[in-house]
Amino acid sequence: xxxxxxxxxxxxxxxxxxxxxxxxxxxxxxxxxxxxxxxxxxxxxxxxxxxxxxxxxxxxxxxxxxxxxxxxxxxxxxxxxxxxxxxxxxxxxxxxxxxxxxxxxxxxxxxxxxxxxxxxxxxxxxxxxxxxxxxxxxxxxxxxxxxxxxxxxxxxxxxxxxxxxxxxxxxxxxxxxxxxxxxxxxxxxxx
Numbered sequence: 616x617x618x619x620x621x622x623x624x625x626x627x628x629x630x631x632x633x634x635x636x637x638x639x640x641x642x643x644x645x646x647x648x649x650x651x652x653x654x655x656x657x658x659x660x661x662x663x664x665x666x667x668x669x670x671x672x673x674x675x676x677x678x679x680x681x682x683x684x685x686x687x688x689x690x691x692x693x694x695x696x697x698x699x700x701x702x703x704x705x706x707x708x709x710x711x712x713x714x715x716x717x718x719x720x721x722x723x724x725x726x727x728x729x730x731x732x733x734x735x736x737x738x739x740x741x742x743x744x745x746x747x748x749x750x751x752x753x754x755x756x757x758x759x760x761x762x763x764x765x766x767x768x769x770x771x772x773x774x775x776x777x778x779x780x781x782x783x784x785x786x787x788x789x790x791x792x793x794x795x796x797x798x799x800x801x802x803x804x805x806x
Contacts, residue, residue: 627679628670634686635673638760640767644744645669648771651742652733653778660778668774668781677725678770681718685762689752692759708752708761715765722769726776733772738765745771 622630632642646665653660672678691697692705704712716738723734741749745768752760787793 622679624674624676627676628674631673631679631682632670634682635767638686638689638763640744640748640763642666642669642673645767645771646774648737648743648745648768649774649778652736652771652775653782656779657782660782664778664781665774668777669770672722672725672770672773672777675725678722681722682766682770685715685718685766688762689759692761693757705761706759708749708759712761715762718762719765719769719772722766723772723776726773726780729779730773730776733775734769737768737772741768 635641635645643662643666646662646669649665649668650660650662653665673682688705692702695702697705708715719734719738720731723730726733737745741764745764748760748764748767751758752764788795
């Protein structure tokens with residue numbers, strides 16, 4: 616029997632959601648970070664648009680691969696299945712390691728410079744579930760969230776940026792000179 620390697624966007628979303636839940640992370644917790652971050656700039660956002668943004672991002676193929684790989688790296692680290700010295704470096708979540716931040720920056724980069732700036736803010740300030748994951752990984756010798764805290768923070772940053780883009784588009788539509796762009800059908804399915 617042939618091994619399956621391709622999944623639909625709906626399947627990728629569900630697999631990501633389920634893996635995150637296994638690690639104790641909900642979509643709502645990620646959306647809450649996006650809501651708080653974007654709420655500093657726009658008081659008219661809703662939690663619903665933040666949740667929708669997280670869900671959309673979790674359905675992208677690159678995000679699927681990064682979430683799945685990150686969780687597996689953390690799980691294998693918990694089980695002590697890497698060789699020394701990388702096992703100890705990842706288990707300690709060594710600040711000079713930085714590969715986990717590369718995963719986060721890759722996710723945030725999907726939303727350009729603002730996505731990366733938003734990720735930097737979240738990575739430094741560690742709001743909500745990002746702080747919980749970071750602290751749990753450092754305090755609990757049985758848990759490792761070296762990659763997951765950064766990936767979750769980056770998804771929140773991307774969602775925050777997506778929300779800002781939606782609001783910006785809505786504001787531009789209020790201009791009397793606004794002309795909506797006619798997108799090809801295949802583009803509409805991606806957004």
